[in-house]
Amino acid sequence: MREAYEVIVVGAGPAGSVAARRAAEAGLDTLLIEKRQEIGAPVRCAEAVGALATQEFIDEDPRWINARIDYYSVSNRQGDRVVVPPTEPTWVVDRKVFDYELAHVANQAGATVVTSAAATGLLREDGRASGVTIKRFGKTRDVKAKLIIAADGTESQIARWAGLKTVPPMADYYSGAQYLLGNMAGRMEPNRCEYHVGMTMAPGGYLWVFPKSADTANVGIVITSDKTAGGTARDYLDRFVAEHYPGSSILNVVVGGIPATGALKKMVTDGLMTVGDAAHQADPLTAGGINLGMYGADMALQVGIEALRRGDVSAAALQPYEKMWAERFGKMHAALYQIRKMMTQMNPDTLDGLIRTASTLDLQSMTPGAVLMTLLKEYPVMLLQARTLVTTGLILK
Numbered sequence: 001m002r003e004a005y006e007v008i009v010v011g012a013g014p015a016g017s018v019a020a021r022r023a024a025e026a027g028l029d030t031l032l033i034e035k036r037q038e039i040g041a042p043v044r045c046a047e048a049v050g051a052l053a054t055q056e057f058i059d060e061d062p063r064w065i066n067a068r069i070d071y072y073s074v075s076n077r078q079g080d081r082v083v084v085p086p087t088e089p090t091w092v093v094d095r096k097v098f099d100y101e102l103a104h105v106a107n108q109a110g111a112t113v114v115t116s117a118a119a120t121g122l123l124r125e126d127g128r129a130s131g132v133t134i135k136r137f138g139k140t141r142d143v144k145a146k147l148i149i150a151a152d153g154t155e156s157q158i159a160r161w162a163g164l165k166t167v168p169p170m171a172d173y174y175s176g177a178q179y180l181l182g183n184m185a186g187r188m189e190p191n192r193c194e195y196h197v198g199m200t201m202a203p204g205g206y207l208w209v210f211p212k213s214a215d216t217a218n219v220g221i222v223i224t225s226d227k228t229a230g231g232t233a234r235d236y237l238d239r240f241v242a243e244h245y246p247g248s249s250i251l252n253v254v255v256g257g258i259p260a261t262g263a264l265k266k267m268v269t270d271g272l273m274t275v276g277d278a279a280h281q282a283d284p285l286t287a288g289g290i291n292l293g294m295y296g297a298d299m300a301l302q303v304g305i306e307a308l309r310r311g312d313v314s315a316a317a318l319q320p321y322e323k324m325w326a327e328r329f330g331k332m333h334a335a336l337y338q339i340r341k342m343m344t345q346m347n348p349d350t351l352d353g354l355i356r357t358a359s360t361l362d363l364q365s366m367t368p369g370a371v372l373m374t375l376l377k378e379y380p381v382m383l384l385q386a387r388t389l390v391t392t393g394l395i396l397k
């Protein structure tokens with residue numbers, strides 16, 4: 001590490017590595033630091049990505065593709081199941097290899113990548129972020145930069161140190177837990193991602209079963225953080241696993257919180273941009289954030305590179321990034337946020353009933369409008385939410 005770079009990226013997750021790569025490709029002297037000793041590990045993710053979106057950033061490689069998904073299913077507590085194809089081909093990836101490869105590509109593009117290097121403070125000059133303090137193997141040093149990219153994940157300290165408002169209300173926060181389960185052969189479809197919903201199983205959230213190999217799967221849960229009367233996310237997950245997969249082995253445990261708000265309104269300050277989970281760019285319904293974080297990083301660097309060329313990295317010069325994000329994902333995230341709110345408030349019997357009715361329909365041959373009308377006929381109580389549903393349907397189309 002030298003004393004100064006043009007760009008410092010903090011955090012070598014998918015968003016940070018894409019940001020570092022874009023900066024290096026533009027010929028900027030770039031440092032990517034990662035506090036963990038191994039990029040990608042430990043994995044805190046169910047590891048499902050959109051194949052097309054991912055291919056915009058890295059070439060397909062069987063070394064990090066664990067499963068290719070042809071179907072999604074959504075089930076209720078009674079076992080009724082709706083099966084639909086994904087809106088785009090989906091892969092379940094091995095994030096340990098995937099994240100490592102993304103950082104490797106950034107390195108090949110010219111970025112300096114340093115692991116076991118934690119940002120422990122933000123430097124400022126004339127009120128502008130001007131570098132970071134980095135701790136590595138017990139030694140601390142200040143490293144300056146013209147532009148800092150905070151890609152340090154959901155608990156981003158950099159964003160907080162920069163004065164950005166990052167703490168959402170409890171009702172907009174998911175608590176998550178996940179097991180990598182063994183002994184799963186014959187208990188899941190190798191090409192299907194399963195979701196299970198219902199207030200008694202996963203209040204204000206959902207459970208998932210994503211295949212990883214012929215006999216292992218990521219089995220996890222998110223619940224809304226203010227709905228923990230029945231226990232923690234892990235308690236709910238334990239009950240689900242005991243009921244559905246008795247005799248399975250827990251090969252790995254992950255717990256963590258995920259903001260489900262949609263992106264921060266303010267994602268930049270003077271000399272600093274936030275990307276990925278640090279900017280809350282994950283989908284506010286599913287909390288999936290790998291591809292969205294990569295898109296966020298790409299947009300941030302488009303603006304950041306131009307700002308560096310003009311020699312003006314003030315917040316005003318970086319704000320077109322916020323606009324770019326809002327134009328591409330703002331409406332979609334607002335709609336997904338509304339769907340989550342609606343599901344959280346829905347009577348549990350209505351949610352179960354909707355899935356039961358939908359499971360009897362031939363969804364492949366029906367238009368979304370026809371599906372909606374059938375469901376409304378059966379559950380007129382949903383008319384109250386019909387406006388949200390229709391606008392959401394139009395936006396998501």
Ligand SMILES: Cc1cc2nc3c(=O)[nH]c(=O)nc-3n(C[C@H](O)[C@H](O)[C@H](O)COP(=O)(O)OP(=O)(O)OC[C@H]3O[C@@H](n4cnc5c(N)ncnc54)[C@H](O)[C@@H]3O)c2cc1C
Nearest residue numbers: 011013014015035046047048119152153276277288289290
């Ligand atoms: C249980 C669970 C399941 C999930 N499942 C999915 C899924 O199936 N699909 C999906 O798309 N998304 C999923 N997500 C969300 C997904 O994991 C994140 O959206 C994604 O990892 C965000 O990428 P990122 O690069 O912004 O942040 P991260 O991947 O979190 O990377 C941030 C990096 O910054 C490093 N860092 C933090 N602080 C510092 C510091 N001070 N100095 C240096 N480095 C630092 C961290 O060590 C980390 O490597 C899931 C999340 C959870 C918790």
